[in-house]
Amino acid sequence: MQKPSIPKGTRDFSPIEMSKRNYIFNTIREAFHLFGFQQIETPAMENLSTLMGKYGDEGDKLLFKILNSGNYLSGVDQNELSEGATNKLATKLCEKGLRYDLTVPFARYVVMNRNDITFPFRRYQIQPVWRADRPQRGRYREFYQCDADVIGSDSLLNEVELIQLMDDVYQRLNIRVAIKMNNRKILSGIAEIIGEPDKIVDITVAIDKLDKIGLENVNIELASKGISNEAISLLQPIILLEGHNFEKLSVLKNVLRTSEIGRKGVEELEYILRKIDLLKLHCELDVDLTLARGLNYYTGAIFEVKALDVEIGSITGGGRYDNLTGVFGLPGVSGVGISFGADRIFDVLNQLDLYPQDSLLTTQILFVNFGEKEEEYCLPIISELRKAGIRVEMYPEAAKMKKQLGYADTKKIPYTAIVGENEIKERKIMLKNMQTGEQKLMNIEQIIVSLH
């Protein structure tokens, strides 16, 4: 028999891992609720036409496509097969694909349900997504995203709220992070003033290397990308941008004064920073011009969250998109959203071992099984304890005590209840603290009180 395996880039989760993951999901969900977001779900698979073309050429390659059922070769002639035009063929063989993110299916949902939605719509969604990427550390082919978006409102207050939401979640999870913020309009403005509108990506990639390779090499790289000397000298203040957010802002204001879109971007950034300044954030918020993520559909603010204590890609990302539903026939609906990467957060939390003690929902009391008579005495007690919200299990057979206590030990069950003839006679329960070894004869009420 062949050894069983799972597809690459996917993982199984054990009971302990699941309780850790649920701690993350619950924490995020709780924060979402506090900020007034409401949950929806969408199917794992979408029509391929919904997904294709929304993530750029790269994204299209990373889509998992689902082979049609039945005779999927009907309607395909031999010539097409031998030509090997895989992309074209794929659209004939596959009508469905696994979702690549939660934002595009959400846009589709909004368009389909526009008559029932009251705008502005604050929705959240916690579901897995799939990407046919090459797996690496912190990169999986199946992973969960936790998205919160506000759609149908241009107000920058939404951006301010989402920043608070990110701050809140990471404070609850006790992960030290930095929120990076940029604005797509500022990047457009920069491209405009140096007259190189197609080179934004090259510019941000080069600027990002400043710490590693130094100013001189950054300029060399820019030149090698075909950017003129004049443009490079205009870029200098931006490459060397330093200091507090408001200091950066004033440099940008000056550099971008002749670009209308650039000024708009700076204005937006300033508004957000001023409002955030009124609040007390726990984490740092940095203006970072090298942040160019999601260039394909973001149009305003761009966010990214980096963990400070673990080397891993960004653990949350998001931004403002002005016209996402336009491609589905509903123009003019603006949205802004963020996406928490639950699997990376899981990796961070594991590495730092930041799970609170009570987040692991293991059994609290194991009843040791002595035999049938004792079982009959214990069962009503157990059900009483469960009614009081205490997690209880009984060892299912009258095995040796050593074995039963060993079971409690490996499962890290904090208490065992030892009920034999003596306890039955006294109508009590011997509760043993597995950590200290201490044990006390108690009745049900005492146990309920002491475990709460």
Added chain:
RNA sequence: GUGGUUGUAGCUCAGCUGGUUAGAGCGUCGGUUUGUGGUGCCGAAAGUCGCGGGUUCGAAUCCCGUCUCCCACCCCA
């Protein structure tokens, strides 16, 4: 998609330039006066040496292919 790397017991690994029945630690299971776990002691089970082919009298070891793992690029959560 491009380049590099890894693969031996459930886990972490050893196995020298090819040579008999492939080893260790941890873990698992059992025993260690049947109402007390974590430590100790004794014992046991467990491996198509990733898979397929080749070279050879003989391959875990050499060669080719393939898959997988991890890493860099790309992209991203």
